[in-house]
Amino acid sequence: MTPTPTPTAATVEFRGLRRTFGTTTALDGLDLTVAPGELLALLGPSGCGKTTALRMLAGFETPDSGSVLVDGRDVTRVPAHRRDAGMVFQSYSLFPHLDCVDNVAFGPRMRKTGRAERHRQAAELLELVGLGDKGDRYPHQLSGGQQQRVALARALALRPRVLLLDEPLSALDAKVRLTLRDEIRRIQRELGITTLFVTHDQEEALSTADRVAVMRGGRLEQCAPPAELYGRPATAFVAEFVGTMSRIPGRLHGGTVEVLGHRLPVDGEAPAAREVDVLVRPEDLRVTADGACSARIVATAFLGATTRLTVRLADATEVKADLPTHEAAALAAGDAVTVAPRERPVLVAARPA
Amino acid sequence: MAGLTPLTRAWRPAVLGLAGLYFLVPLAASVVFTVDVPGRGLTFDAYTRIIGTEGFLTSLLLSLGLAAATIAVVLLLLVPAAVALRLGAPRLRPVVEAVCSLPLVVPPIAFVAGIGTVLKWGPEHLSRTPLFQTFVALQNPDFPVVLVLAYAVMALPFAHRALDAGLRAVDVRTLVEAARSCGAGPVRALVTAVLPNLRGALMNAAFLTLALVLGEYTVAQLLGFRPFAVWIVNVSGSQAQMSVAVSVLSLLVTWVLLLALAGAGGRTPGARRARTAKGTP
Amino acid sequence: MTASATVAVAAGQAPARRRRRRSPAPLAAVPLLVFTAIAFGVPAAAMLDGALTTGDPATGATAYGTGNLTASLQGAYRTALLGSVELSATAAGLAALLGLPLAQAVVSSRSRALREAVLTASSVLANFGGVPLAFAFVATLGNSGVLTRRLGLAEHGWSLYSFWGLVLVYLYFLVPLMVLTIAPALDGLRTQWREAARNNGATTLQYWLHVALPVLAPSLLGGLVLLFGSAFAAYATAAAMVGSTVPLVTLQISDALSGNVLVGQENVALALSLDMVVVAGLVMAVHLPLQRRSSRWLD
Numbered sequence: 001m002t003p004t005p006t007p008t009a010a011t012v013e014f015r016g017l018r019r020t021f022g023t024t025t026a027l028d029g030l031d032l033t034v035a036p037g038e039l040l041a042l043l044g045p046s047g048c049g050k051t052t053a054l055r056m057l058a059g060f061e062t063p064d065s066g067s068v069l070v071d072g073r074d075v076t077r078v079p080a081h082r083r084d085a086g087m088v089f090q091s092y093s094l095f096p097h098l099d100c101v102d103n104v105a106f107g108p109r110m111r112k113t114g115r116a117e118r119h120r121q122a123a124e125l126l127e128l129v130g131l132g133d134k135g136d137r138y139p140h141q142l143s144g145g146q147q148q149r150v151a152l153a154r155a156l157a158l159r160p161r162v163l164l165l166d167e168p169l170s171a172l173d174a175k176v177r178l179t180l181r182d183e184i185r186r187i188q189r190e191l192g193i194t195t196l197f198v199t200h201d202q203e204e205a206l207s208t209a210d211r212v213a214v215m216r217g218g219r220l221e222q223c224a225p226p227a228e229l230y231g232r233p234a235t236a237f238v239a240e241f242v243g244t245m246s247r248i249p250g251r252l253h254g255g256t257v258e259v260l261g262h263r264l265p266v267d268g269e270a271p272a273a274r275e276v277d278v279l280v281r282p283e284d285l286r287v288t289a290d291g292a293c294s295a296r297i298v299a300t301a302f303l304g305a306t307t308r309l310t311v312r313l314a315d316a317t318e319v320k321a322d323l324p325t326h327e328a329a330a331l332a333a334g335d336a337v338t339v340a341p342r343e344r345p346v347l348v349a350a351r352p353a
Numbered sequence: 354m355a356g357l358t359p360l361t362r363a364w365r366p367a368v369l370g371l372a373g374l375y376f377l378v379p380l381a382a383s384v385v386f387t388v389d390v391p392g393r394g395l396t397f398d399a400y401t402r403i404i405g406t407e408g409f410l411t412s413l414l415l416s417l418g419l420a421a422a423t424i425a426v427v428l429l430l431l432v433p434a435a436v437a438l439r440l441g442a443p444r445l446r447p448v449v450e451a452v453c454s455l456p457l458v459v460p461p462i463a464f465v466a467g468i469g470t471v472l473k474w475g476p477e478h479l480s481r482t483p484l485f486q487t488f489v490a491l492q493n494p495d496f497p498v499v500l501v502l503a504y505a506v507m508a509l510p511f512a513h514r515a516l517d518a519g520l521r522a523v524d525v526r527t528l529v530e531a532a533r534s535c536g537a538g539p540v541r542a543l544v545t546a547v548l549p550n551l552r553g554a555l556m557n558a559a560f561l562t563l564a565l566v567l568g569e570y571t572v573a574q575l576l577g578f579r580p581f582a583v584w585i586v587n588v589s590g591s592q593a594q595m596s597v598a599v600s601v602l603s604l605l606v607t608w609v610l611l612l613a614l615a616g617a618g619g620r621t622p623g624a625r626r627a628r629t630a631k632g633t634p
Numbered sequence: 635m636t637a638s639a640t641v642a643v644a645a646g647q648a649p650a651r652r653r654r655r656r657s658p659a660p661l662a663a664v665p666l667l668v669f670t671a672i673a674f675g676v677p678a679a680a681m682l683d684g685a686l687t688t689g690d691p692a693t694g695a696t697a698y699g700t701g702n703l704t705a706s707l708q709g710a711y712r713t714a715l716l717g718s719v720e721l722s723a724t725a726a727g728l729a730a731l732l733g734l735p736l737a738q739a740v741v742s743s744r745s746r747a748l749r750e751a752v753l754t755a756s757s758v759l760a761n762f763g764g765v766p767l768a769f770a771f772v773a774t775l776g777n778s779g780v781l782t783r784r785l786g787l788a789e790h791g792w793s794l795y796s797f798w799g800l801v802l803v804y805l806y807f808l809v810p811l812m813v814l815t816i817a818p819a820l821d822g823l824r825t826q827w828r829e830a831a832r833n834n835g836a837t838t839l840q841y842w843l844h845v846a847l848p849v850l851a852p853s854l855l856g857g858l859v860l861l862f863g864s865a866f867a868a869y870a871t872a873a874a875m876v877g878s879t880v881p882l883v884t885l886q887i888s889d890a891l892s893g894n895v896l897v898g899q900e901n902v903a904l905a906l907s908l909d910m911v912v913v914a915g916l917v918m919a920v921h922l923p924l925q926r927r928s929s930r931w932l933d
Contacts, residue, residue: 093826107834386773437662460867463907467677600766
């Protein structure tokens with residue numbers, strides 16, 4: 001049994017969205033385009049406006065200015081119940097007085113679909129989310145993960161052209177979160193539905209999305225595929241928000257920067273000041289016990305295949321470095337070591353005051 | 354919310370306005386009634402004479418004394434039981450809950466009918482036994498202990514609900530265990546860790562009991578005692594204006610006290626914040 | 635050394651934990667249970683005993699029987715019982731209808747001050763209005779009340795001491811009681827439900843019909859029976875409004891107890907009390923399961 005795929009995947013466009021709540025600015029001119037069939041993650045710290053953007057697409061918020069377009073049609077003023085966008089909420093959104101089938105069939109019932117037909121559809125959708133045998137259960141009889149599966153089925157019941165996921169996994173246990181995350185990805189691929197996924201968990205965003213849009217203070221910082229976001233972050237904020245990043249003091253010399261006694265080419269734009277911070281990923285630092293030994297290991301954390309070392313440099317800067325565990329076995333907290341960057345272009349950022 | 358029509362926007366003020374009208378008019382009219390006496394014009398006599406009127410102070414003091422005693426009895430009975438249920442005897446919970454709800458099933462007038470019957474056993478059957486003295490003491494008109502017993506029973510459901518709401522918001526077991534692991538003995542753990550966190554609930558329970566005792570009429574009147582509420586009714590025959598003045602004052606004073614309590618306690622138990630979605634202020 | 639110390643600590647802990655499990659905690663509930671058994675149990679038993687004891691005035695002999703109960707369901711007593719039921723049902727139904735929109739207006743208001751003021755005022759009026767409330771209405775709409783005189787209501791046949799007069803007074807404490815009962819349930823209605831309904835194509839009306847009201851139904855029904863019980867048991871209000879011509883069971887009990895009407899009717903009063911307990915018991919029997927279902931949905 002294959003559920004009918006969404007007829008046409010839609011393009012979603014946010015154009016110059018602005019919205020303030022009292023004195024706080026939730027959105028400060030957001031421009032973003034989501035391609036048909038794409039799963040795009042909106043990632044950012046709390047208060048960055050990602051949820052507000054999603055709720056504008058769902059019709060629960062109205063922008064002060066700017067517009068929301070679906071397939072080129074302006075839907076900014078269309079009321080929520082005629083939006084054609086299925087939404088999964090953070091949690092607790094299932095209707096407590098209805099069993100799973102009736103929850104999923106709620107939308108079709110509002111649209112006056114016949115009882116037999118909507119129940120058939122609901123059963124199909126419950127099958128799709130792996131709960132085919134739980135149709136007669138009530139929400140309070142289900143686990144958190146199962147409730148979110150039903151919520152997903154319900155969001156798909158009206159065959160929406162866009163699927164909206166508002167931190168659907170944040171209330172779940174770590175393990176359930178992983179399986180459900182993969183499940184969502186599978187279903188999204190199967191249906192080919194344009195999907196916006198709001199999350200504050202960078203790992204969740206990187207592992208699920210086709211593209212990740214990093215937001216900060218109501219604006220878009222960068223929108224790129226996960227690998228590019230990680231490998232070539234456009235700004236220092238993105239670099240530090242996505243993955244782990246250490247700041248090491250360095251000095252600019254034209255297009256190169258001197259750091260830890262090495263000269264590396266600068267990637268991207270450099271600030272005006274000569275004294276800068278160089279941003280380095282843990283896997284881009286080498287730690288050895290030979291040489292000048294000007295640094296000292298403060299702590300080690302076993303991560304499985306790699307071990308993460310926290311190293312204090314001579315100038316008291318602390319940096320993180322990942323080593324293959326078999327190499328790290330020879331090192332312990334308190335050991336004197338030498339830290340060196342790998343030879344590759346690096347990002348630099350202005351040193352915070 | 355997007356797309357609100359003027360009609361859906363206007364319903365709230367309309368409802369609140371009508372309700373305000375219904376609830377304020379009798380109060381306002383009562384005030385007018387007390388100061389605008391037919392044939393005498395505007396006068397504040399009804400208020401100025403209250404204190405000097407025979408029986409006012411004695412009945413008010415009696416009510417306050419009864420209230421204090423009732424609050425003490427209720428809290429001393431309920432607090433240990435409620436805390437113990439959270440700590441070590443969850444199986445007793447339904448029993449205590451049932452016991453505390455029973456008074457709701459017996460209306461005050463039925464309850465007082467039963468009490469009256471019991472009190473009549475004194476002179477009828479027990480006049481030669483030492484128990485008779487107890488019965489006499491119970492009905493001492495200066496301080497009728499029987500009313501304290503009755504009021505404590507009637508206050509149980511309210512006080513229990515208030516305490517239970519407070520206890521539900523606090524993880525008593527963890528608090529006690531944390532205090533114990535910091536070196537506090539069991540009693541000290543209760544007094545220093547649990548009770549301060551229940552302050553709001555205790556105040557609420559105490560206040561509900563106070564208000565119940567101050568306003569109670571049925572039991573006291575039918576047993577022939579004369580606390581505050583009974584005095585108001587008795588005085589109404591001869592001094593209509595004053596009985597209304599005292600009534601309005603007592604309603605307002607109770608309300609203001611309760612408001613102050615809500616302000617001091619931060620939140621009333623019923624005032625659970627609505628969960629607002631993220632992004633909406 | 636270290637290992638043996640750890641063992642010793644562990645061994646020391648185990649009995650301590652076992653001791654706590656057999657803790658004296660249940661004992662703390664004993665005073666409460668004993669107190670209720672005496673202060674509540676004895677009068678309740680006395681009422682039951684009296685209600686079921688029929689005395690022969692001529693000989694003074696007494697016997698157990700249902701004579702009082704039968705008497706309490708006949709004649710003037712029957713009228714009073716039915717009058718109480720009719721008044722309570724009418725007032726409770728109206729109060730539920732009026733209280734729901736008021737509670738929603740208060741709960742959905744953004745003003746915290748309004749909310750606190752209304753909820754505390756409600757708890758004063760709902761639980762402790764009694765006598766003061768009766769006098770406020772007498773002063774307003776009684777025979778020489780302010781509004782009665784100013785608006786000449788008496789000429790239009792108005793009387794506070796009638797069935798509808800009492801309903802109007804009862805609403806003054808029943809509507810607040812409804813607000814108090816239903817407000818937590820309205821608070822429990824999650825924003826996500828409304829948004830999920832909208833998201834699934836429901837209009838505001840459809841949301842109320844298909845989600846909010848069904849979810850609230852147990853609380854609404856529970857509130858309704860609670861209001862009925864409260865109105866049924868009310869005595870102070872009616873008693874303070876002397877001159878009421880509406881027959882009420884509470885007034886009958888008080889009359890019989892104080893020998894106002896006929897001497898020797900005490901046991902019939904006890905039987906009437908038992909009737910009331912049965913009604914109140916039924917109310918609770920309906921209310922509690924509804925309450926449980928509602929809290930499972932809304933907490």
